[in-house]
Amino acid sequence: MKHRISRRSFLGTVAAISAVGQAAMAAPPAASLRPVLRGDDFFKKTIPEVSEIIRDQNLSGRVAFALADVASGKWLECENEHIGTPPASVTKAITALYALAALGPEHRFETQIAVTGGIQDGEVQGDILLIGGGDPTLDTDKVAQLAADLKARGITSVKGGLKVYEGSLPFVARIDPAQPDHVGYNPAVSGIAMNFNRVHFEWRRASGKYSVTMDGRSKKHRPDVRFADMRIEDRNAPIYTYRDQAGRDQWTVAKGALGGGGARWLPVRKPALYAGEIFAIMAGSHGIRLGSPEVIESLPEHEVVLRQQSDDLRKVLRDMLRFSTNLTAEMVGLAASRKRLGSVDDLAGSAAEMNRWARGALGMQAPSLVDHSGLGDNSTLTAADMTRALLAVKDADFRSILKSFGFRDAKGKPIKDQAVAVDAKTGTLNFVSSLAGYITAQDGREMAFAIFAADANARAKISRAEREGPPGARTWNKRAKRVQQGLIERWDALYGRVKT
Numbered sequence: 001m002k003h004r005i006s007r008r009s010f011l012g013t014v015a016a017i018s019a020v021g022q023a024a025m026a027a028p029p030a031a032s033l034r035p036v037l038r039g040d041d042f043f044k045k046t047i048p049e050v051s052e053i054i055r056d057q058n059l060s061g062r063v064a065f066a067l068a069d070v071a072s073g074k075w076l077e078c079e080n081e082h083i084g085t086p087p088a089s090v091t092k093a094i095t096a097l098y099a100l101a102a103l104g105p106e107h108r109f110e111t112q113i114a115v116t117g118g119i120q121d122g123e124v125q126g127d128i129l130l131i132g133g134g135d136p137t138l139d140t141d142k143v144a145q146l147a148a149d150l151k152a153r154g155i156t157s158v159k160g161g162l163k164v165y166e167g168s169l170p171f172v173a174r175i176d177p178a179q180p181d182h183v184g185y186n187p188a189v190s191g192i193a194m195n196f197n198r199v200h201f202e203w204r205r206a207s208g209k210y211s212v213t214m215d216g217r218s219k220k221h222r223p224d225v226r227f228a229d230m231r232i233e234d235r236n237a238p239i240y241t242y243r244d245q246a247g248r249d250q251w252t253v254a255k256g257a258l259g260g261g262g263a264r265w266l267p268v269r270k271p272a273l274y275a276g277e278i279f280a281i282m283a284g285s286h287g288i289r290l291g292s293p294e295v296i297e298s299l300p301e302h303e304v305v306l307r308q309q310s311d312d313l314r315k316v317l318r319d320m321l322r323f324s325t326n327l328t329a330e331m332v333g334l335a336a337s338r339k340r341l342g343s344v345d346d347l348a349g350s351a352a353e354m355n356r357w358a359r360g361a362l363g364m365q366a367p368s369l370v371d372h373s374g375l376g377d378n379s380t381l382t383a384a385d386m387t388r389a390l391l392a393v394k395d396a397d398f399r400s401i402l403k404s405f406g407f408r409d410a411k412g413k414p415i416k417d418q419a420v421a422v423d424a425k426t427g428t429l430n431f432v433s434s435l436a437g438y439i440t441a442q443d444g445r446e447m448a449f450a451i452f453a454a455d456a457n458a459r460a461k462i463s464r465a466e467r468e469g470p471p472g473a474r475t476w477n478k479r480a481k482r483v484q485q486g487l488i489e490r491w492d493a494l495y496g497r498v499k500t
Contacts, residue, residue, distance in 0.1 A: 032079045047493045050079060053486035057479040061431065061455025066383040067491055070394050070438065070446035076495055081387075084368060084380030085452035088427025089324045090434040091374030091381070094367070095333045096317040096401070097393060098354045101361060102336035105314040109135035109335070111192070113146055113306035119155065127160035128290060129302055130279050132192025132272070134168050134335045135310045136328040137319075139195050140218035140278055142308055147282035149306050155288060162290040164276040165299055166190040169334045172347055173269055175326055176375045180467055182240035182251075186375065187267035189330045189347070194268070194275040196327045199228045201251070202263040210258060216278045223281045227273040228266070232258070238465065244269065318401040321425055326373035333372025347371045351379075362389040374427055386436045386450035394448070399423045399438045407485055420492045430462055430473045431455040433480035439488060441496020451487060453480040 048056070054063055064080035110133040117126025128150075132138075168191030179186040187197035200217045203210050212230050215222045228249040236256035243250050249269050268274050276293025283290050310316060313332070320328040330347060337350035340357070344350045351369045358364040364385040370376040390398075405422035407415040424437025436450035455476060462470045 029075050029078055029081075032081065033075055033077050047490055048486065050487065050490070053490065054483055057482050057486070059453065059479045059483050060458065060476065061453060063451065063453045063483060064383045065449065065451040065487060066387040067447055067449045067495075068387050068391055069495075070391065070448055073391055076447065077491065078384065081384040082382050084366065084382055085434075085454050086377070086379060086429060086432045087369075087374055087381040087386065087436075087452060088429045088432050088434050089326075089374045090386065090425050090427040090436045090450070090452075091369055091372065091379060092321055092324065092329045092427075093386075093402075093425040093436060094354065094358060094362075094369065094381075094389060095329045095336075095372040096321060097362065097389065097398065098357055098372075099313060099317060099332040099336045100396075101357070102339045103313055103332075105312060107313040109133050109137075109310040109316075111135050111138055111142075111146070111308040112304045113150060113308075114302040114304045115155075115158075116160070116300055116302050118303070119305075122154050122156040124155060124158040124160065126158075127163045127300075128158050129296075129299070130162065130164045130192070130276055130293070131299065131304075132164070132166045132168055132190065132275070134191050134331055135308075136193050136196070136325070136331040137310050137316060138193055138275070138308070140216050140221045140223065140282075143194070143275065143279050144221050144282040146306055146308050147279060147286055147288070150283060150288060151286035153305060155305075157288065158290060162276055162280055162293045163296045164192065164272040164293045165296055166192040166272040167297060167299075168192075169331060169338065170344060170346055172330070174267075175330055175347065175371060175373060176377070178377055178464060178467070179375070180240075180464060181242040182266055183468055184265035184267050185326050187327055188269045188271050189327065189334070190271045192272055192275045193327060193331065194271060194278055196325060197268040197271050197274070198265040199225060199249075199268050199274065200263065201230055201253075201266050202261075203232075203253075203258055204261040205258070210255075216274065221282070223278055225274065225277055227270055227277050228268070240266075242269075247273070314401065321401055322403045324426070326375055329373035330371060347376075358385075358389065362392040364388055374429075381450075381452070383450040383452050386452075387448050390436065390438065390448035390450070394446075402437050405435065405437065405488075407489075420488065420496075422488060428477060429459075430467060430470050431459040431476050433477050433484070435481075435484045439491065439496070441492045443496050445496040447491065447495065449488075449491070451484050453483060 064083050064085050066078045066081040067076045112131040114129040115124045172189040175186050184198045200215050202213045214228045215224050230251045232255050233252045235254045239254045239257045241252045272295040280290040334350050337344040337353045355367045358367045369379045402423040405424045407418050419442050421440040424435050427434035432454045434452045439447045
């Protein structure tokens with residue numbers, strides 16, 4: 001049975017960990033733990049050693065892991081557990097805990113429509129304001145509803161124009177500047193977002209010529225946009241180029257890479273203009289002409305006339321953990337830091353505050369995160385620290401918002417009726433694979449674990465242009481996932497297998 005948690009109960013759990021002095025968890029093993037087999041454990045000698053599991057998959061690099069009993073906090077098996085390793089998207093699990101503690105599970109982000117100068121006979125005497133409230137889930141359909149609600153409220157025209165405010169969170173042009181310009185998982189971050197700050201690029205060829213569209217599509221609507229433009233150029237490489245030109249996202253694409261047709265999501269670098277343009281288009285469909293949006297840095301005196309709220313934070317975080325959305329992680333992390341500090345300047349400063357919180361609230365000893373999503377190269381966590389964090393919140397129902405981890409057979413097909421329940425967060429970068437969460441073994445024993453695998457040498461050789469799909473990375477990742485499954489199967493057999 002799943003239970004909803006209150007902010008008080010969550011904070012109480014964290015406080016309780018500190019109060020007991022982290023008795024079982026404070027000191028990780030000074031040396032890596034190995035299970036000691038007794039006479040009645042003879043059957044367990046057939047279980048593969050860790051070195052065998054790694055060798056059988058021919059996994060290069062280093063594997064670090066830590067495993068502990070949830071009930072007692074006792075360390076069960078560890079290796080390289082003190083070595084900092086890139087956690088990739090496992091970082092989002094820490095971000096989720098941070099946001100829950102700072103904002104509370106019932107928190108909702110709010111986007112507002114406001115007016116200046118009052119309203120007379122359906123006409124706004126000043127400007128209409130679109131005010132971002134840090135909602136990472138805002139999309140075209142929700143903005144279309146705001147436009148419809150504006151019409152329903154009796155507003156038919158505006159004397160001024162449309163102003164967009166994104167200053168509730170700091171503007172960041174890219175989550176990780178080291179990533180290629182065109183990858184959709186590395187958009188700009190600010191206090192307003194639209195469609196996860198991605199724009200849909202589609203191309204078709206007919207009679208030897210290409211037609212191109214750039215739109216802000218969601219389930220119900222597909223409005224074309226003007227803030228982002230795509231130009232096809234007669235070349236083979238690079239496939240994409242980007243520049244900020246005259247206040248627009250200006251893209252080019254290599255004609256030689258297009259083929260007969262296709263589509264992809266590109267990152268948005270001007271989220272306020274994107275959201276404003278979509279809102280203006282949707283308002284125009286109701287006869288309300290707003291013109292081109294203008295981004296403002298401060299809010300004038302205004303009257304809020306409409307509010308659009310997100311789902312509660314717990315639901316937002318559950319989706320973030322299951323779909324691993326980088327933008328959501330960065331926006332909720334920034335919102336949490338702003339709540340704690342009053343203001344925050346950038347992702348690095350916000351991540352530093354999260355590191356401080358994690359040391360105090362979760363008992364982590366050396367968290368070194370540079371963002372909230374795990375995309376940045378310089379983030380590191382130890383397997384021992386990640387496992388500490390999972391143990392610290394064992395009573396806060398955190399497990400229920402994690403994704404179930406399914407085993408696969410030798411052919412890569414999902415195994416039905418999996419005996420071991422695993423709820424965890426995965427993380428993937430090039431030549432980095434991480435997994436951390438909870439195991440319920442066959443006898444019902446609950447364990448917390450973290451597995452971090454990385455080949456630093458292979459990763460260091462990747463050029464910026466290759467980061468979307470470097471040679472060998474996919475194969476390496478598949479091997480790492482099989483090692484993760486092998487370790488979990490080993491742990492179930494050693495610590496949770498029902499004896500016969």
